[in-house]
Amino acid sequence: MNQPPNPQTPPTSALPGCWWHPTRQTGLTCVRCGRPACPDCLREASVGAQCIDCVQAGRQQAQTQQRQYRSSGLGARTVAGAKLSNSLVVTPTLIALNIVVYAYTAFQAKSFTDNQTAKLFGDWVLWPRAVAGESEWWRLFTSGFLHYGPIHLAVNMFSLWILGRDMEVLLGKVRFAAVYVLALIGGGVSVFLLDDSNRATAGASGAIYGVLGGILVAVIRLRLNPAPAIGTIVLNLIISVSIPGISLLGHLGGLVVGALVTAAMVYAPTRNRAVWQSVAAVVVLVALVGLYFYRDSQLAGVTCQYLQGQLVCSPPTG
Template sequence: MNDAPVGFHCPDCVAEARRTTRQARTPLGGVRPGTYGLVSKTLIAINAAVWALILATGGNGSVWVDRLSIRPKGACVVGNRGYDVSSSLCSTQHGTWLPGVSDGAWWQPLTSTFTHVEPLHIGFNMLALWILGPQLELVLGRARFLALYLLSGLVGSAAVYWLSPEYTPTLGASGAIFGLMAALLVVARKARADVSQLMVWIGINAALTFFASGISWQGHVGGFVGGLVLAGILAYAPRERRTTWQVAGFAGVAVLVALAFALRTAGLG
């Protein structure tokens, strides 16, 4: 028997009660999180850990920047010049091989979304995640929020893979962050809430995307479009068998992303 505020409870009775009691659900069908912003805080911690690793191993010159950033095609660097050769030929020229997705660096579309070098870059991205993430976790639930974040980032990476110069590396969580902005917009519109302030914020970030230098508009636009589509699936799935529709929708987007990577790889090969 287990001690209880009033009397004692048998362990089997407690387990059965927990099994049969319905869990509290969010407005869009997820399990209501018990800890505020847990997934968002975990994502921030992962980003911070990767940033610390890069700083500790040379900052911009760290080998981890080239390993974790997304680069459509690998390149061999000899001195200050780049060569379009294979990794095996690169060693014969005493060069440094910078891996690319089309050459087998399959992890880069995901790892690039956790990679930062400049303090302002990670600072702005993590501040946005700190603001947007917990709000969406409450509405979506942890699993749906995490899937939205990761898949939005991968859609952004797919856009980078298709639209960026072949040998240019891209890094940062901005694609996933723009996906969260889009998702919050969709959820707020579904709830008929006032989105004027959110639209101003999105407008400012869109202006920076296209008019500031050194920013990957491909990743931002791709992540935003991905967030719109994914949030639309979550918000407008039929109430009957809602989870099934949501899972199927996310799976469909994941398949399209995988297909986009496969087709681009074939074109670069």
Template sequence: MTIPPPPIEFCTRHPDVATGRHCTRCERAACNDCLTPAPVGSHCVDCVRSARPSAAVRAKYWNASQNVLVTRTLIAINIVVYVWTVAGNREFDLGLSQSYIDNGEWYRVITSGFLHFGLIHVGMNMLLLWQLGQLLEPAMGRTKFTALYFIAMVGGAIGALLVEPNGLTGGASGAVFGLMAAAAVGLKQRGINPMQTGIGSTLILNLLITFAIPGISIGGHIGGALTGAAIGYFLLKPRWR
């Protein structure tokens, strides 16, 4: 008894090329030139092409990323500054304290907003900034969002100086609290209860953490939140969607 040889198969796209391989997705015969390695097996040209997003989908993702360009830029700056300070132990070059202000170093009101003490500090602030930026920046526009961020940052710095003038403070928390408070005010102005959304609960939770954990800048957080709420009342009222 003899076993007949298996039938010879030819590549679907190249009928003159014999092959023993198949696309693991559509199971059609394909030659080596037509197969692309995949996480499981190999895919033919047609399956690879169909898996790619269309031009319209790619444009949608591109436009979405451009809508939060300021948010992305702020996050990038914060991360770069964090790496720079850690690499050179430069916390005192950027931090905020009343003694530095007395010496005329007013620039620290801004630079301290990009200073972070540890990975958890910068990580949590950047996570909140990313989430809030996706909500606020498209609704407000880049100019107003940038203004809100930096004005809240300054408000947080002033609050830190008033409450703990002798401490070395830093972080984007003041600006982030300002964004949270502004978002809550904006929702309220549109007839939406912030407590029924993630914004209200996140703001309350972070305020509780502010008072519960030692070493957190109470003045910076409260100052940023109050400033953000006030600015958000004017900037978000006419255009909030």
């Protein structure tokens, strides 16, 4: 076959230059904006590659959306509706308050082991006759921050630290504080309602048992193995019965109230969850107040007076 003396080579179209490096020809483009880009100006994405400008713009957009998402109250939450956070505030604050109160009573009593002789201890301890005779209802709450000596304090604060950390993360700060306070009051009301009217009781054990009861409810809600929590509760109840001087009624009252309030927190419907939880907490508080007034009416015959600076109360009549 004869060929033309000067065969013509078909013209090839020149590749576009990189948007950021115009002198570099490239056949690559950004999947987001479509602009030509050289390999140095592209970053691998989930689908294709994006240019450096689109990567930066996407990162800023994601950060803005995340801030808006969080500020609107949304985001990853626990079964109780609490935002995921590992920061602890309530648990260490409660421990610090208990330590400060103990240190003050030890200072007043001038003794680390006999701090129950301090004036503050006598004013705050849960003594049912004083609660009824002097209408000192606050003893139901303040007694939860008193402890008989350093060993009593150390055991309770160690237990609070171990149990409170997980519960605070699960429930959130406000919900955990509500469980703790209501369990503390529940233990106090239980003692006031059922215990000897002339027996003084103090300690954070009722509130700590409430946290323990809450852990059992949370474990069941999360469908985990409840055996360790049940075993811990049974063991502690056996200790409460075996060792003299421990308030079993206070422990049981705190345990029941803590479990009830936690159940309201973790089983509340997702819609209007905070409302349901608040209403449940108020209902429990109202029930405890009602029990307080019921017992107070039974001890209406108690009279108290100060003799030589000491509060003396008569036994109930009838």
